[in-house]
Amino acid sequence: MVLSAAASIDGKIAAASGDSALSSPEDLRRVHRLRSRADAILVGAGTVRADDPLLTARPARGPRAAPGPLRVVLSSAGRVPLGSRVVRTARETPTAVACSGLAREGTRRALEARSVRVIEAGRARVDPGLLLEKLAAEGVRTAMLEGGGSTVWEFARLGLVDEIRVAVAPVLLGGSRSPTLADGAGFPTVRGSPRFRLERASRLGGDLVLQYARI
Ligand SMILES: NC(=O)c1ccc[n+]([C@@H]2O[C@H](COP(=O)([O-])OP(=O)(O)OC[C@H]3O[C@@H](n4cnc5c(N)ncnc54)[C@H](OP(=O)(O)O)[C@@H]3O)[C@@H](O)[C@H]2O)c1
Structure with missing residues (x-):
């Protein structure tokens, strides 16, 4: 990483x-x-709550050819603002929230309804090793932690x-x-x-x- x-x-x-x-x-x-x-960019939910970053790979010029790396936001209970830019652009750029078993069903559904994947990796907190294993299993070779x-x-x-x-x-x-x-x-x-x-x-x-x- x-x-x-x-x-x-x-x-x-x-x-x-x-x-x-x-x-x-x-x-x-x-x-x-x-x-x-x-292949993936990981950030904590605190960064999304504080800075509301887009976390895309914007080219110097011209239209973006690829959808860009998967954006993964970590939050124990899936507390990622639905109005944040990462959530609002999840239909164009692959986006996931990595949460624990603490995330409520309603929270997961609200994210999924906005095309945000929910990856559960841990019981009360996200287990970073388990999350990286799950991402690797779906082909993530290079992950950036921002x-x-x-x-x-x-x-x-x-x-x-x-x-x-x-x-x-x-x-x-x-x-x-x-x-x-x-x-x-x-x-x-x-x-x-x-x-x-x-x-x-x-x-x-x-x-x-x-x-x-x-x-
Ligand atoms: N200069 C730079 O390059 C740069 C880059 C990024 C951020 N920043 C700055 O950094 C500050 C934010 O940093 P921060 O430390 O306060 O917040 P953070 O690391 O972005 O986010 C912390 C939150 O991430 C979630 N989280 C992290 N690890 C987790 C785990 N193992 N399991 C479950 N949830 C986990 C938790 O969310 P829940 O509370 O929802 O569980 C936790 O409260 C901001 O001021 C931002 O501007 C600067």
Whole structure:
């Protein structure tokens, strides 16, 4: 699984207000190219509730040839706003909500009526490993994890992040409560934390794009 995000110099993925407009136009183009090579894009429901992203792979020019990667939103009870852009565009772009057994029948039906597939993977929370297995069984080879911090932690703590691509924007956000690349409880020690090898570092406009592979 490839973790993809834009971060500030101090590793925040949004400011204290929730403002996450960190990507430059050049970086957005890079992310769209990356998405176009992925089979699925995963995000937490918090990101959909906060940013209402479209999560499509938009080409630089011309009409979109393919429907784009499958968008998967994680939420224990399937709490993804029906008015969100991912739900409203589910007829054109494949979309799924990954939930647990906590999702009510009515919630599932409301999503399915809008062409959103419901994938149950876990009893009270989504089990990230089980979700990836289910996606792999339907042909998903490359999955991108696009945040936010709590969802990334859920995958990172299980060692499921194989690659990281982060665009570091030249801004310092601060804020002890502002979300970072990976939040949650955190690993207790440096020694016991997953290690990555820097594969590539390049300048893109004012940003620094870093690419790491899991050791
Ligand atoms: N700069 C960037 O690249 C970037 C990218 C993405 C997001 N962001 C920012 O990140 C912030 C949102 O981050 P966040 O940490 O608050 O939220 P988040 O990680 O997007 O979403 C958290 C929610 O996802 C669901 N979830 C995650 N893992 C789950 C699991 N294993 N089982 C069941 N549900 C699971 C839960 O939804 P339920 O509560 O419904 O169960 C949880 O409350 C926003 O400010 C956004 O702007 C920035």
